Structures are given as C-alpha cells and as structure tokens.
Amino acid sequence: MVHIAMAASQALSGANPWQGLDIQSEWERFSQRDTSSSHVWTSHVWVDSMHCAACSGRIEQTIKQLPGVLAVYASAASKRVRVVWDAQKISPSQWFANLDEIGYTAMPVNEYNAITNRTVQQRKMLWRLVVAVFCMMQVMMYAYPTYTADSNDMAPDMVQLMKWASWVLTLPVMLFSATPFLSQAWISLKQRQLGMDVPVSLGIITAFVMSTLATFAPGGWWGDVVYYDSLTMFVSFLLIGRWLDVKLRNRTAGALENMMRRLPHAVLKKSETGEWVQIAASNINVGDILYVRPGEIFAADGKVIVGNTSADESMLTGESDPVMKPTGAQVIAGSGNLTSVIEMQVEQVGEGTQYHALVNLMASASTEKPGIALLADKVAQPFLWGVLLAALVAVGYWWSIDPAKAVMSAVAVLVVTCPCALSLATPAAMLASAGTFAKGGVLIRRLQAIQAMSEIDTIVFDKTGTLTENLQQVQLAETHPDWGNTLILDMLASITRDSLHPVAKALHTYAVEQDALTDLVMHDWQEVVGGGISATLDTQAEAAVAVKLGNAQFSGVMESDIGAERQVYLMAGNVMVARFTLTEQVKPHAKAAISQLISQGLDIQLLSGDRIAPVKNLALQLGIQSASGLQKAEDKLQHVMLLQKQGRKVLMVGDGLNDGPVIAAAHTSIAMGTGVPLTQAQADMVVLGNDIGVLVSLISHCKKTILIVKQNLLWAALYNAAGVPLAIMGLLPAWLAGLGMAASSLLVLLNALRLTDWNKSGWQKGQA
Amino acid sequence: MEIAFLLIPLAVLLVFVILGGFWWAIHTGQFEDLEEEGSRILEQD
Structure with missing residues (x-):
C-alpha cells in the first residue's frame, strides 16, 4: 500500500487540489452572484480549525492580499468565512489553496442558505420570547401590589402610573412578540379556514383593548381592571412552545444536513494516465476508481478492487461492529474507511446511492401526518366553534351582572381552550419514536406504520434473508x-x-x-x-x-x-x-425472538417460495406452527388477503423486494436485512442490520407510542372539559387559564420525550 | 413614596436597556451552541 500512498502524494503536490471547484456550476453551489456585477461572487466556506479571533484575523489578512479578492469576513464563532471575489481575476481554487498554505482547510458550505434561514428563524423566535418574558416579569411587578395592597394604601396616582408603565411594557409584547399568532390568525381568516390561532388572537386582542380602555379612559362599561399580566404571561407561554418547536425542527433538519455533509467534497480519482487527481465529489462518475485513505468517508457506492480494510457502517445499519471489506466487497457511500488504504470502483453515485435513499426516506417520513393526527385536525373546526360559543355564553351570562367579569370570563374561556396540547399530542410522540428508531437502525417510511404496528395480531415471515442468512x-x-x-x-x-x-x-x-x-x-x-x-x-x-x-x-x-x-x-x-x-x-436471535412473539399472543406464520422440506424443518426449529413452502408471490398475496378477510391485522416481514404486492396488501410491513436496496424497498419500515430480535422491541415500542398518544389526547380533553365550565362561571382568572394551558402543553411534550429511550435488545433479558 | 414616581419610569427604561443587551447576545449567536464552548478549553489547537 505504501507505494500507492506515495504516488498519491506526489500527484497531489504538483496540482492544486481544489481545481475541481473552478467550474462555475461547482462554485455556484456555495456562492451567490453579486447583484451589481455579474462576475463578482460571494462565497461561504467552513473552516473547522478556526477557533479564535486571532485565527479569523489571520485568515482575513492573508486572503485579502490576493488580487481579485474584494472583501473577506471571517467569524470564529460560526467558523464561517465569507469571501467576495472577482471571477475575472481569481478562481476559487487559488484562495482555497492559499488557506491551505497557512494551515486552515476550508470546505465549501453548500447548504449555506438553508442554514442561515434556520438560524435567523430560531434567533428571531428566541428574541420574541426574551422580549415577552422580560416585559412579563416587569408587568407582574406592577400587578403584584394591586393584588395584595389594601385599596386605601395606594395613592390613585401611583396606581395610574403603574397601569401606564404596564401598558408601555405590554406594547412590545403585542406589537412584536405576539405577531406570529396574530398574522397566522389573519391568514387563516382570509382563507376562511378556522385555525388554532384564531381564538388565541381573539383572546389577546380582547384583553389588550379592554385594558387599554381601562388605563386611559377609566370608568366606562369596560370597568377599570387591567389584564396586562395575564396577557404577557399568556404570550410568553405560547412562545415557549413555539420556540421549542422551532428548535426541535431545526435539530431534525440539522441532523439530516449533517448526514449529507458527511460525504466528502473532494476525492482522489485515478486519471487516464494512472495518476491520482483530486476532483469534486459531484464529478464522480460510475466506473471511476477512487483512492480512499483510512479515516475518510466513502463518497459513492462501489466495490473494493485493491486492498483490504474494515468499514464503519453503523450509520446505515445501526450495528457498531466494524465490517470486514476484503477485495471485491461492496462499500457504501457515507460509511467510514477504518483501517487501511484501498482503491474502489464506483458503481453508484449521487441519488442512486443507498445513502441518498436513506436520507430521502428520513426526510419523507418526517413530513408525513399519521392518521390519528389527521383526526385531531378534523375535530379542530367543530372544537373551535364550540369554544366561541362557550365564550359567547360566558359574555351573555355575565353581561347583566358585571360587565368587567363578562370580559374576564370570555377571555378565560378563549385562553383555557387554546388547543396547543391537543395539536401537539400526536406528532410529538410519533416524531420522538421515529427519531429514536432511526438512531437504532430502524427507518420509518410512513408514520402511520407506528399506529398500524401497534395493532397487529399476525406476523407472516418470509424465510430466506429474513429468518435465515x-x-x-x-x-x-x-x-x-x-x-x-x-x-x-x-x-x-x-x-x-x-x-x-x-x-x-x-x-x-x-x-x-x-x-x-x-x-x-x-x-x-x-x-x-x-x-x-x-x-x-x-x-x-x-x-x-x-x-x-x-x-x-x-x-x-x-x-x-x-x-x-x-x-x-x-x-x-x-x-x-x-x-x-x-x-x-x-439468524442468531431468530428462535428467541419468535418464542417471545408467540408468548405475546401473536400468531406467527411462515410463507416461503422454497421447497417444503426445509421450510417445515425451519418452522420446527423455531417453533412456528403454520408454515407453507413452494409459495409464489401470488400465493402469498392470496394467503395474506384471506387472513385479512378473517379480520386479522397482518404484519408482513420480508426482504422487501420480491414481496412487493404482499407488502402493499398487508396491514403493515417490515423489510429486513443488510442487503436491501433501500430505493426499491416498499415496506413501511426498514430494519437495517441483521438482527431479527429488533422486531420484539420494535412492536412493544410502537404500542408504547400509541399509549402515550392516547394519554396525551385524554389529558388535553380532560383539561378542556374541566377548564371551560370553570371559565364560564368566572372562577378561572385569565392568568390561571394561561398557566394551565402552558402546563398542559409542557406535560404533553415531556410525556412524548419518554419515548426517546428505546432499549433495542432489552427483550433478551427475560430470555436468559 | 414619592421616589416611586421616579423609580418606576427608570425601571421601565432599564428593561429596555437590558433587552438591548439580549438583542446583541442573541444576534451574535451567544445562545447557539451552549455545549461546545465549555469543552473547547480541553481541545488542543
């Protein structure tokens, strides 16, 4: 291997390793054209080793000296460098090489725009939250004396001053912090689609208008009670929920991008003359021969043609043991080369790789809405009309007795029924589980599968590749x-x-x-x-x-x-x-897993295209009662449909390829095995790796997920059932309603977080 | 108690000053990565 390494380094020393970036289509991926001049570009690069202000200063000074570089901004905090350069005078490879010379290796930031957008979004949400919370704390301070002091203790001037101060502090909350709710409500009203934000905004605006009138024109039918404290607190709690949501979503998006970023940007390719040249990863073609050093990530799917090594495929299979890769073995893009230098021949690039399929799979699963969540959306409309009706009842009832109380109780009704908990209940739990499964090597194509998986009573196994190696x-x-x-x-x-x-x-x-x-x-x-x-x-x-x-x-x-x-x-x-x-x-855990499943009351069946004798033999070994061999795809389909006619919910476990129609017909399905080309897998879930035992813990975790969804929904319903009558009767002040609303949302989120703990092989403990 | 007539407006002003500080902190990314900064001292440059 030594001579290859030397040849590579010699080839490298002559040429500029960043030449691949000098094509416009390449640099467009991490640069933006200047609006004023067509040949001036702004590029974003990532310098991982830039830790301090001194580093960023050095980088700025060095690159600025190059002719054609118009401006450089380096930020040590974000590890990013922004370079403004003139394409007529300089090429990107020149300043990339220049950075190399002073010891900083730069990487193009392809997805810069996406990251910037998310950062801006998250910062803005945090800023809204901080404004709301700070103003709320201050408003509370002025509200406190009016609650506790005797009415004679405080001079009327003082009370009035406190109201004015509270009004000033509530303004930023109304005009800035609460705008997401207000604008969302406005949009949904314009589209004549009653959304969750409508009652929320109604509550906020009512409270603010009443309080403003009470502050500046006291003594009218609106009374002289102010609700600044309830209002700011309410907005703050709602924003906490929103902020957590944005953070969670950004983390998911970030995790997907980190996976994408895992692939190298530049690789060493064998040229026609037999030398190793560095090219951009996007220029790899099928058939190219690449040189991969230990510690590097494979950039494409392919075959080892020179050398022996081991690879870390944990990201794709969930199995942490290194996999031996002798000459001739397949390597997968995104997995890591661990032990030695190899040469590989590329067989799949870009969208065709297993790695891409994996990323797409995760991305599509995270946008899917499960059936039970659709149900929540369906009840939302009648729910909201009910809320508005209840608020009207409260106003009507109290109007003749005490107008101020009427406003208060209407506001309380609107606040207490804020459907945050209701709308968070399902997605929070489902997404928590899906994320946990993905970490353990189980990918979910459709979130519905979690629900379906919790309902099954029959499992039909394919034999080869599923139960056997x-x-x-x-x-x-x-x-x-x-x-x-x-x-x-x-x-x-x-x-x-x-x-x-x-x-x-x-x-x-x-x-x-x-x-x-x-x-x-x-x-x-x-x-x-x-x-x-x-x-x-x-x-x-x-x-x-x-x-x-x-x-x-x-x-x-x-x-x-x-x-x-x-x-x-x-x-x-x-x-x-x-x-x-x-x-x-x-397979190693097959017997234990099957007996565990049978003891849970599931009916296990074996359908195989193989000859009858080995199928029967395997069934006997594993303790499966019902087994049939010589089953073609149509036979399997008929069998599964027959079972379903009997009212059974069937889980089909196969290799996900040959069983296409059966898998589509079954209640839900799992594709097993390391060799599954993910692009073609039709199954609802894909279990990476070879461990059939995962099934046991997978089914029980799906059941747990649905249990938690039901708990969440029950809690949200109970809370509303208790809160609304109290609010109508005027026993629930608006601030307490706000607190209850926030607490119920938090409870739902925390309950869902319990699902992030999944013990993949926990079921084996009972076995030993 | 007359001093409260001065203190309350001052306190309101102070809130806006503190919020200004937060604005700076948030928009320069001070809250972006709370874990890494603590461990960086252990890394070798």
Missing part, C-alpha cells in the same frame, strides 16, 4: 472415486463463475475458498431457471466434458437424501461426480 453453508457430501477433489472444485468454481443465483454464488465462494481455479475453458454455458447450469469444460485430463450442475431433476438422478438440506449434483456426462449439500443458517 442469505449465505448458505456448503458441504461436499459425496464424490466419485475416479475424480480428484481438486478437479471437482476447479470445475465447480469455473462453472459457477458467471452465475448470479445465490446457490451458485455460495458454491463458487466455497470452491474459491479452497483455492480452486476458476479459469477452465468453457463452451456453451447455459443457465436453466429452476434447474441448474450446463456447460462443456476443458479440463487438464480431458477435453470437452459435458458438465451439469443443478438439482436432482435437472441432473437426471434420484434425490438421494430428502432432508432439510438442499442437494446439488455435479455431473460429468451421465456420471455423478459430486454431491453438495447446502444448509441455511438460522
């Missing part, structure tokens, strides 16, 4: 005495060389492991589906031997041992040269 163990069971083992293996290795059938692949691997030759000359190679392979081979001993490899029927022999194992025969002419047996390996 894709790899099959080969044994040489029988050989013809006239044929040497070496020759048999050579023939086996050669004839299986080009087949893609899993059995042939397993046999080929077996032969190659025993140092068999794979280059015997072959003619008339033919593969018969459902039978085997036939060809004419030239061996050293004899030319043109007609060779067949396949099952008993294809080879024209009697099945010698009708057991669970698959028999494969190697024939030379009409003579059986060798017999191989292939045993499927049951």
Whole structure:
C-alpha cells in the first residue's frame, strides 16, 4: 500500500487540489452572484480549525492580499468565512489553496442558505420570547401590589402610573412578540379556514383593548381592571412552545444536513494516465476508481478492487461492529474507511446511492401526518366553534351582572381552550419514536406504520434473508472415486463463475475458498431457471466434458437424501461426480425472538417460495406452527388477503423486494436485512442490520407510542372539559387559564420525550 | 413614596436597556451552541 500512498502524494503536490471547484456550476453551489456585477461572487466556506479571533484575523489578512479578492469576513464563532471575489481575476481554487498554505482547510458550505434561514428563524423566535418574558416579569411587578395592597394604601396616582408603565411594557409584547399568532390568525381568516390561532388572537386582542380602555379612559362599561399580566404571561407561554418547536425542527433538519455533509467534497480519482487527481465529489462518475485513505468517508457506492480494510457502517445499519471489506466487497457511500488504504470502483453515485435513499426516506417520513393526527385536525373546526360559543355564553351570562367579569370570563374561556396540547399530542410522540428508531437502525417510511404496528395480531415471515442468512453453508457430501477433489472444485468454481443465483454464488465462494481455479475453458454455458447450469469444460485430463450442475431433476438422478438440506449434483456426462449439500443458517436471535412473539399472543406464520422440506424443518426449529413452502408471490398475496378477510391485522416481514404486492396488501410491513436496496424497498419500515430480535422491541415500542398518544389526547380533553365550565362561571382568572394551558402543553411534550429511550435488545433479558 | 414616581419610569427604561443587551447576545449567536464552548478549553489547537 505504501507505494500507492506515495504516488498519491506526489500527484497531489504538483496540482492544486481544489481545481475541481473552478467550474462555475461547482462554485455556484456555495456562492451567490453579486447583484451589481455579474462576475463578482460571494462565497461561504467552513473552516473547522478556526477557533479564535486571532485565527479569523489571520485568515482575513492573508486572503485579502490576493488580487481579485474584494472583501473577506471571517467569524470564529460560526467558523464561517465569507469571501467576495472577482471571477475575472481569481478562481476559487487559488484562495482555497492559499488557506491551505497557512494551515486552515476550508470546505465549501453548500447548504449555506438553508442554514442561515434556520438560524435567523430560531434567533428571531428566541428574541420574541426574551422580549415577552422580560416585559412579563416587569408587568407582574406592577400587578403584584394591586393584588395584595389594601385599596386605601395606594395613592390613585401611583396606581395610574403603574397601569401606564404596564401598558408601555405590554406594547412590545403585542406589537412584536405576539405577531406570529396574530398574522397566522389573519391568514387563516382570509382563507376562511378556522385555525388554532384564531381564538388565541381573539383572546389577546380582547384583553389588550379592554385594558387599554381601562388605563386611559377609566370608568366606562369596560370597568377599570387591567389584564396586562395575564396577557404577557399568556404570550410568553405560547412562545415557549413555539420556540421549542422551532428548535426541535431545526435539530431534525440539522441532523439530516449533517448526514449529507458527511460525504466528502473532494476525492482522489485515478486519471487516464494512472495518476491520482483530486476532483469534486459531484464529478464522480460510475466506473471511476477512487483512492480512499483510512479515516475518510466513502463518497459513492462501489466495490473494493485493491486492498483490504474494515468499514464503519453503523450509520446505515445501526450495528457498531466494524465490517470486514476484503477485495471485491461492496462499500457504501457515507460509511467510514477504518483501517487501511484501498482503491474502489464506483458503481453508484449521487441519488442512486443507498445513502441518498436513506436520507430521502428520513426526510419523507418526517413530513408525513399519521392518521390519528389527521383526526385531531378534523375535530379542530367543530372544537373551535364550540369554544366561541362557550365564550359567547360566558359574555351573555355575565353581561347583566358585571360587565368587567363578562370580559374576564370570555377571555378565560378563549385562553383555557387554546388547543396547543391537543395539536401537539400526536406528532410529538410519533416524531420522538421515529427519531429514536432511526438512531437504532430502524427507518420509518410512513408514520402511520407506528399506529398500524401497534395493532397487529399476525406476523407472516418470509424465510430466506429474513429468518435465515442469505449465505448458505456448503458441504461436499459425496464424490466419485475416479475424480480428484481438486478437479471437482476447479470445475465447480469455473462453472459457477458467471452465475448470479445465490446457490451458485455460495458454491463458487466455497470452491474459491479452497483455492480452486476458476479459469477452465468453457463452451456453451447455459443457465436453466429452476434447474441448474450446463456447460462443456476443458479440463487438464480431458477435453470437452459435458458438465451439469443443478438439482436432482435437472441432473437426471434420484434425490438421494430428502432432508432439510438442499442437494446439488455435479455431473460429468451421465456420471455423478459430486454431491453438495447446502444448509441455511438460522439468524442468531431468530428462535428467541419468535418464542417471545408467540408468548405475546401473536400468531406467527411462515410463507416461503422454497421447497417444503426445509421450510417445515425451519418452522420446527423455531417453533412456528403454520408454515407453507413452494409459495409464489401470488400465493402469498392470496394467503395474506384471506387472513385479512378473517379480520386479522397482518404484519408482513420480508426482504422487501420480491414481496412487493404482499407488502402493499398487508396491514403493515417490515423489510429486513443488510442487503436491501433501500430505493426499491416498499415496506413501511426498514430494519437495517441483521438482527431479527429488533422486531420484539420494535412492536412493544410502537404500542408504547400509541399509549402515550392516547394519554396525551385524554389529558388535553380532560383539561378542556374541566377548564371551560370553570371559565364560564368566572372562577378561572385569565392568568390561571394561561398557566394551565402552558402546563398542559409542557406535560404533553415531556410525556412524548419518554419515548426517546428505546432499549433495542432489552427483550433478551427475560430470555436468559 | 414619592421616589416611586421616579423609580418606576427608570425601571421601565432599564428593561429596555437590558433587552438591548439580549438583542446583541442573541444576534451574535451567544445562545447557539451552549455545549461546545465549555469543552473547547480541553481541545488542543
């Protein structure tokens, strides 16, 4: 490997490693064109090692000296540098190289705009919150004496001054902090769609108008009571909820972007002359040969062609153990190269990679609304009309008795019914679970799946790749005495060389492991589906031997041992040269997981396209009562539909590829296994990695999620049921209503946070 | 108690001054990353 590394560094020392950035389409991704001049650009780059003001000063001074650079702004706090440059005088690679020289490696910030928008949004929300909370605290101070002091203790002038002060402090809250609610309410009114913000805004505006009248024109029918304290507190609580929401959403978006940023921006590619040149990652093509050093991230899906290494695929599979990657192994974009230098050949780039599919999957799942949340949206409208009616009842009832009280209780009704808790109940819990699953290597395509998963009573398993390993163990069971083992293996290795059938692949691997030759000359190679392979081979001993490899029927022999194992025969002419047996390996936790599922009262069934004997045998091993073999895709579909006609809720667990229609028909579905091309997986959930045991904890966690959703909804409903009558009767001051509303939203959020704790293998404890 | 007539307007002014401080803090990113700053002293440059 050493010579490769040296060659690479030599190739690098000559050329500018950032040349890939000098194409306009490349720099457009992290730059904006100046509005005044078409060749002046503003670029954003990320310098990770810039920690202090001294660093940023040095960077600014160095780049500013370059001709063509118009301005440089470096910020150590954000680790970002903004460079304004003239495309006619300088190219990006020049100032990137210049940064390299003084010891700071820059990275283009592609998604700069998205990040800036989110930062601005989050800052603004925090600023609104801080304004509201500070003014609220001050207003409380002026409200306190009026609650506690005797009416004779305070001079009327003093009371009036406090009201004025409170009004001044409430203004920024009304005009700035509360604008998100007010504008949202205005928009929904214009669209004639009653939203959650309408009653909220109604409450705020009513309280403010009444208080203003009481402050500046006391003595009217509006009384002289002010509600500045309730109003500011109410807005503050609502903003806390909004701010947490923005923060949570930004964190999700940030996590997705961090995943995207994981891929390297520049890679070393073998040029036509055999030298290593640095190119931008977006210029990689299928078929390119890349040079990957330990510690680097693979930029594309592909195959190792030189070298042995191990890779960290934990991000894709949730399994933290390094995966061995010998020559010929597949590597996945986004996984990390751990131990040594390798060369890889690119097979998939960009959108085609598993990594991209994963990111898209997560992005689409996070925007989906589960059915139970749609229900909450549906009840929102009648709910709001009910609220307005209740407020009217309160006003009507109190108007003749005490007009001031009428306003107060109407405000209280509007506040107490603020549907924050109701609208937070479902998404908070579902998203918390989805995030937790993703960390554990379970991806959710549709949030509905969580609900569906909690309802299932029957699980139908596919066999190969789901309950058993894709790899099959080969044994040489029988050989013809006239044929040497070496020759048999050579023939086996050669004839299986080009087949893609899993059995042939397993046999080929077996032969190659025993140092068999794979280059015997072959003619008339033919593969018969459902039978085997036939060809004419030239061996050293004899030319043109007609060779067949396949099952008993294809080879024209009697099945010698009708057991669970698959028999494969190697024939030379009409003579059986060798017999191989292939045993499927049951996945490590399969037995324990299945018995656990059965003990939970679930009906487990096994449907496989494989022969009946191995299917029955596996079912016996795992304790599955109902198993059928020789099932084609249509048979499986019919079986599942029959079960559903009986009123069962079926979970289909398969490899997610061959079972497309079944998976679409089932109540919900899971695709298992490491080899699943995510782009094609149809299942609701995808379990990365090989551990079937995850199913047990997955189902129980889905049940827990739905339980928490129901708790949340119940709490929101109970709270409203208790609050509204109290508010109508005037027993609930507006500030207490605001407090209750905030507390109920917080409770719902905290309850949902309990779902972030998921013990993937916790179910095994009871087993040992 | 006459002093309160001076103190209350002063307090209101003070709130706006403090809010000004917060405005600066928020918009220069002081609240953006609360974990990393504490651990940075342990890192080597």
